[in-house]
Amino acid sequence: MENVLKKLFVVLLLCLVQSAVCHADTFKGKIVNAETGEILIGATIRSEINPQPGWSMQNQAETDSTGCFFLNASWEGRIMFTFSMIGYKNARKVDYAYGKEVNDTTDLGIIKLQPTALMLKDVEVTAKMPRITMSGDTIVFNPEAFKLKEGARLDELIKKLPGVENRDGKLYWNNKPIRLMMNGKNLFGGDQIIGQLPAEVAGKLKLYDRKSELARHTGKDEGDEDHVLDIQVKPGFLDKWYGNVEAQYQTKKRYMFNVTASKLSDHDPQMVYAQANNANRYIDRTMNSSMNANIDGDGKSQYGSYNYQHNWQTKGADKFDNNSFDISANMGHSDGWNTIGKSTETFFPNQERTFAVSESYRYKHKITPQMQARLFAYTDSLNTISVNVKATYEKIRNTDEYKGASYGYEPNQFEYHSLSAALAAKPGDALYERLITRNRNYQSSEQQTRGINIDYTWKHFLGKKGSFSLQGYTNINGANEDTHINRNLEYLREKRSETVWQYYDRSNHNLSTRLGASFDYWFGKKVYVNILDNVTYSRTRTTRDFFTDNNEQNVVGGTPTTLDPTNAMSYLMHKWTNQLTLKSTITPVKALMIMPKFSWNVYRENTDYRYGPLDTTAVRTSQTYEPSIFLKWKMSRMRNMDLSFAYTTTVPDLISTLGYRNTIDPLAISTGNPLLRNSHRHTTTYNYHRMWLRKQIVMGLSASYIKDINPVATLYRYNSSTGVYESKPMNVKGGDMWKFGFNYDQGLGVYFRLMNKFALLTSKSYGFLTIVDNVDPNAIPDLNLQKRLGIDENMEFSYEAEKVQLTLFNRLQWNRYRYEDTSYNTSPLYNSAGIEATLHLSPFELYIRLSDDYRSGYATSAMNGHKLMSQASISYGFCKNKCRLSLYVDDIFNKDIWYESDYSAYQRSESSINYIHHYANLRFTYTFDAKAKKNK
Incomplete structure (x- = not known):
């Protein structure tokens, strides 16, 4: 009997301890009819809580016979309540729950629901699959629980995941970049491929922290981890091709065409990409990177690549990273051109100053084929090897034309003059008398660069204590350049002019190699130490032969023949570097x-x-x-x-x-x-x-x-x-x-x-x-002191609903520059205020952005004043959303120019750079998907 009483006492004690530690944050309230004030019995209260950025939990309750409700929240996080009842409009309320660590009750007060005509209609009741579940420390998203349009891409699904956001094409969770994986392996193609895959390929999406290789071997976290979004592919969707074809027409007479195809596979993924356009875009896609940028102010390009990967596992090392071998070959060609205007004032001590204006035109033709191969493999469970080989070739032809003039002015008589006025000035003109120099230059060059880069690493893990590694690289590259320059110079104060023909050929050869060792070790559980030592040797040989002529009779085929020893150059450099960290x-x-x-x-x-x-x-x-x-x-x-x-x-x-x-x-x-x-x-x-x-x-x-x-x-x-x-x-x-x-x-x-x-x-x-x-x-x-006071502010106020996103914004940049000579003082200001809106009306989507850009305080008068900037687009999806037609209009009110400025203690400069603007773009996209085989 005594043993029975002891056991009963222990059980009772355990129950008391359990009840003492299992707290929960409680929310209460009362729901009534907003029109009559009568209590609503059986109204539903649903809660959605975000314990951590990136996942949520749901719970629900009903009002009792008094219209009151009590709802517990066992998790901590932002909590949103939805109050509903048949025949009434839904209501929402947001609060915060402190979870199990707080035993508190929050009174939400009286919730008033507005009655609707639905009281007299039948209501369809459907079950809802939970969006989020937990498996240990892993967050699991259920794609079927998210509402997506037919034919939606995988990136559209990922954008809807709570806590996951897209910043400039890169995915983030909890303000940290996400590493994409597929079935536990690195996703071949990374972020760029998810826009090609249909959302239906995903059975589950798992979000978790993946420890570093060292942490997975030692069991101790040194702080180096990746945030991983692991896509679990449904059976039947692997080893098939996915992609899209896109065609664009842009005013005036501009085009773009590209095709992207990817084979989704656990063992042998592949990717093919090709594009051609004259719309000033350079787009490349390889197995580990991508770029989509302007070529120059204007331009055209063609690009193609093929990428292949093979994955396998080493026996005994399957719980660590997978082995892989990658190979990539690509070829790019681009032509770019632009016109740039620039004004520069150089500061003098208390005397006449100069103001220089210039305009330059540049053209660049570039071809860049390259090949790359990578290997990462476990030789056994404790040793890894990594080798990366890259071979590159680049050929560039440049053509540059430059027109410039400089003139003097008194500090209290400054007046800005355009380049055209300076070049057109003639003797007797007031501006001509102030001109110091005028010049026109024409330059053409051709460059070729070849290189091969090899880097390698061997790492050995020391059980639970740390690791030791040897790493290094060897880079060999060479370059050749031939340049022709024709200069027409006017020294107006000396009343003389000259024409100079110049030519030089330059060669550069470089060898660089490094060998290093790294040692990681844990001293207990609280002290981690890393020692790294690298020894680098480089050898560089550069030569330049230079020719100059002032007499056209010595110029043969545009090339001067007289050696100019004052600008001939050659050197041989040896450099040793030892870095201990x-x-x-x-x-x-x-x-x-x-x-x-x-x-x-x-x-x-x-x-x-x-x-x-x-x-x-x-x-x-x-x-x-x-x-x-x-x-x-x-x-x-x-x-x-x-x-x-x-x-x-x-x-x-x-x-x-x-x-x-x-x-x-x-x-x-x-x-x-x-x-x-x-x-x-x-x-x-x-x-x-x-x-x-x-x-x-x-x-x-x-x-x-x-x-x-x-x-x-x-x-x-x-x-x-x-x-x-x-x-x-x-x-x-x-x-x-x-x-x-x-x-x-x-x-x-x-x-x-x-x-x-x-x-x-x-x-x-x-x-x-x-x-x-x-x-x-x-x-x-003399030293000149520059004092700068600057303000930079970026404000946004936004409204985001399922069909409407609306943002009001204001961007302010203001700088006050002060000098010992107050005549140099200036306070340039830039402010952009506007609105951005997106409206989803399936199958249509509308977008508009309007802003007023205001500048003041610049010496270049064209930079100052107000400009109304705008962008707008409308798109239409059809054929089960496999086809989409879009119309985009840019800068419909005025010609826009990029402006840049630079202020130092001895000089200030302002420049304007042209780019494609004021155009309409019509785009057609077709997406092709593989379908899983249906079981008969």
Whole structure:
């Protein structure tokens, strides 16, 4: 009897302990008729909660005989309630649940439902499959639970997954990039292939953290992990081809055609891609990368690639990464051209200044075939090998035309003049009297580059303690270049002009090889150490033969024949580098991570260098020390901060420290500086992150301080009679920069969101004012202090529903530059405010974006003022959504130009760059899918 009582007491104690620890956050409320106020019995309350970014759980309850309800939430996260009853409109409410760790009751108050005509109609009741389930630590998405249009692509399904977002073509979960896998293997083609596959291929989608290879061997997490979205393919969909064909017509007389086909397979996936267009797009797709970008301001291209992979497993190593062999061959061709306008003001000390205007036209023809092969394999369960071989060839033909002029002005009489006015000015004109130089240049060149790169790694795992690896690479490349230049120069103050024909051929051959070792080791469970040592050797040989003629009689077929010894150049460079790096991760307590790092770099360089009359041998040995530390402190689930410090050293290129003199461009001469020293920088950064979960608020604060020591600037010498500039790199007095950031993101109920990113920057830097008419090479120039105050803000207010997405936005960039001479002061401003909207009315989809872009404070008058910018599109899907017809219109109100500006302590420049604008694009897309075989 005594034993029975003891056992009963133990059971009772366990029950009490269980009830004590199993808390749950409880929500209560009351539902009534909004019109009459009567209680509603049997109304349904459904909750959807997000315990973590990327997944959700659902629960439901009903109101009792008093119209009241109680609903428990055992998980922590943002929770959305839906209140419904037959004959009434649904209502929603958003809150936050604290889960099992909090035993609290939240009163949602009285919920009022509006009655509708549905009270008198039959209502179809259907079962709903849960979107999310859990299997251990793995989140499992059920594709059948998501509403998709017929023929939807896999990327459309992935975009609907809670917590998964697409940023510029890259998938993210919990603000970290996602690694795509298929049936536990790396997805061949990566992010770019999911737009080709139909959504129905996915049986399940699993989201989990995949530890590093080292962590999977040691069982200890050193912090290196991937966020993986693993696509589980349904039976019958593997070893089949998928893809699409696309054709476009764009005004005026522009076209684009591309075809993409991929074979989905566990063992032998393949991918084929081809495209041709004259719509200024260069698109390539290979087994591990893709690019879709403008060629230039205008252009055309053709591209094709074939990619193949073979996967297998090594016996005893199947729980680690799979073995794979990849091979890829591709060929690209492009032609691009553009016209660029630029204005440049160079700062002088208290005297006449110059303002230069120019316009250049460039054309580039490029062919780039390449082949690549990769191997990764486990030889057994503890050893891996990795080899990557890449062979490249590139041929480029360039044609450049340049027109420019410079003129002087008094500080209080500045007036901007266009290039056309400067070139058209004649003797007697007021502008002509102020002109210093005018020049027209024509340049053509042809370059060929060949290379082969091999990198390799062997890694051995030391059981549960760590790993040891040997790695290295060998790169061999060579380049040849032939360039013709024709210069027409006018020195107006000296009342003379000249024509110069120039030609040079240049060759470069480089060998670079590295061998290194890395050792990872765990000392207990709280200290991880990595030691890395790399030894690199490189050998570079460069030669350039130069020819110049001022007499056309010596020019044969456009090529000068007189050797110019002042710009002939050759050198042989040997360089040894040893890099030793020691880093660690120390976790004294669970919430704190301390990650110190120290790098010691030793360089030994030896060169035989000849440039014109300069013939020298230079030997340099240098060392740099680069310490850094990173601290991360997670104070609670809703607060964390990190603090970092890094010190870096930049060693100037050895060639730039030699006393050469480059006079290829007679108006812009450049020289080396034997007195050039190392530059240093230290950076301190602080970040703080805070969440108010019930209010759906996320806030981030950041602050950083950067100090530059001996930074490099450009010293200009100016000859006022000829208008010739001579530049030389020099160390200047160091400056600093403070930057403060504030990010705010708040969800306002179910559909609305407010986001604002704000940054404030203040800095000071120094540059040399231009030395005028001084031939003394030892003259000490004046330093000019530049103070900058900058504001950068990006605000968005958006509404997102199933059929409508609407965003109001404003982007502000403002900088105030102040100098010791106040006549240089300027405050350029750019502000873009507008609206972006998308409307889904199946089978149609409409999109529009309107903005007012305003600029002020620029010297180039065309940059200032208001511009109304616009884009709009409409698309129509048919044939079970396998076919889609789209019309897109860009910039229908005005010609748009890209503007760029740069401000330093000794110069400011503004440029305008043309690109394709003001067009209509009509696109047709056909998607072909394989179908799974049906069982008979």
